[in-house]
Amino acid sequence: MYSFEFVCQQGEAIALFRRQVRARAAAGCASGDLVACTRAKQTIETRDSRRKNRIETRAAQHRGLVLVDINKSFVIMKLSKSLSCVLLVAAGALSTRAAMAAPVVHEAFDYAAGSGLVGNSGGSGFGGAWQNGLFSGGSQFGVAAGSLAYPGLAGTGNSGAEDSAAGYWGVRRSLATSIGADGTTGYLSFLIRGTAGANASDFFGLYLEATNPASDVFIGKGGGGVTDRWVIERRGGQDQVASDDVIDAMTTLLVLRMDFAAGADTFSLFVNPQLGAGAPTADAVNGFIDAGAIAGIGLFGSRGWSIDEIRIGDTLADVTPAAVPEPATWTLSLVALLGLLGTRRRAA
Numbered sequence: 001m002y003s004f005e006f007v008c009q010q011g012e013a014i015a016l017f018r019r020q021v022r023a024r025a026a027a028g029c030a031s032g033d034l035v036a037c038t039r040a041k042q043t044i045e046t047r048d049s050r051r052k053n054r055i056e057t058r059a060a061q062h063r064g065l066v067l068v069d070i071n072k073s074f075v076i077m078k079l080s081k082s083l084s085c086v087l088l089v090a091a092g093a094l095s096t097r098a099a100m101a102a103p104v105v106h107e108a109f110d111y112a113a114g115s116g117l118v119g120n121s122g123g124s125g126f127g128g129a130w131q132n133g134l135f136s137g138g139s140q141f142g143v144a145a146g147s148l149a150y151p152g153l154a155g156t157g158n159s160g161a162e163d164s165a166a167g168y169w170g171v172r173r174s175l176a177t178s179i180g181a182d183g184t185t186g187y188l189s190f191l192i193r194g195t196a197g198a199n200a201s202d203f204f205g206l207y208l209e210a211t212n213p214a215s216d217v218f219i220g221k222g223g224g225g226v227t228d229r230w231v232i233e234r235r236g237g238q239d240q241v242a243s244d245d246v247i248d249a250m251t252t253l254l255v256l257r258m259d260f261a262a263g264a265d266t267f268s269l270f271v272n273p274q275l276g277a278g279a280p281t282a283d284a285v286n287g288f289i290d291a292g293a294i295a296g297i298g299l300f301g302s303r304g305w306s307i308d309e310i311r312i313g314d315t316l317a318d319v320t321p322a323a324v325p326e327p328a329t330w331t332l333s334l335v336a337l338l339g340l341l342g343t344r345r346r347a348a
């Protein structure tokens with residue numbers, strides 16, 4: 001596939017060729033002889049038609065591929081000016097963030113609303129279906145209608161929900177491939193929402209299943225120590241490190257960077273990071289847990305809470321893919337920009 005720069009260059013090559021044809025034809029007609037003028041034009045067009053067609057075909061084919069990525073309903077766009085070239089590159093750049101993101105693991109809870117979570121096996125990157133987890137409370141976890149939403153983040157399906165009024169319950173799921181080899185880095189992200197009436201002793205969140213269960217890494221609301229902030233801790237509350245972000249009843253995006261080492265691993269938590277703005281500053285860093293290999297994930301908590309869009313990947317972009325605008329949005333944006341381009345050309 002050709003690069004964006006190739007498209008720009010080919011668009012400019014077409015424009016340059018056409019200017020050269022006009023200039024050479026004008027030179028042939030400078031004598032004012034109509035017959036000589038016509039013959040000069042015919043000679044130029046015949047001699048250069050193959051070159052012209054070859055350039056236009058290659059550029060048009062590539063522009064078609066790019067625009068299909070942006071909007072399936074688009075057709076080939078003519079490129080003849082630098083600003084048009086910039087427009088295509090900008091549109092392509094906006095459309096590629098979501099396409100490039102490829103999480104190793106993804107759970108969007110795309111199951112029937114109202115069904116139980118245990119036994120469902122959708123998503124990608126898992127080694128089996130959801131099972132009863134800690135305290136065998138899988139029956140308390142179900143599928144709630146609608147996806148949790150975070151501005152700019154891609155989302156689909158429904159969401160997972162624990163709806164018990166009391167007690168604490170868990171579900172778990174194995175990964176198809178373990179993560180956590182020494183010297184590697186990975187990322188985890190998920191959307192989470194608690195209830196406004198949660199007590200200080202209530203807790204909820206996601207945990208990473210470590211080789212040693214005593215080293216399971218819990219990310220969420222703790223039930224002891226700091227109870228009103230998002231925390232990283234051993235499942236059970238030891239080695240807790242809290243962020244400065246107060247928990248409320250709003251949907252929150254939690255992103256965890258996992259730097260695995262021969263000894264204690266380093267887990268960095270980002271709370272509601274700005275998407276697409278590069279590496280954020282960590283809100284909490286925990287360097288006390290040696291998790292070893294991570295073979296699965298679990299959901300564990302009490303008092304009613306929701307979770308959605310669980311992703312594990314190799315990079316930050318893998319776990320924070322951008323929401324893709326609707327085709328109508330792309331159409332309106334491009335039409336507006338092209339309209340502006342036309343206005344500027346007429347003004348010039």
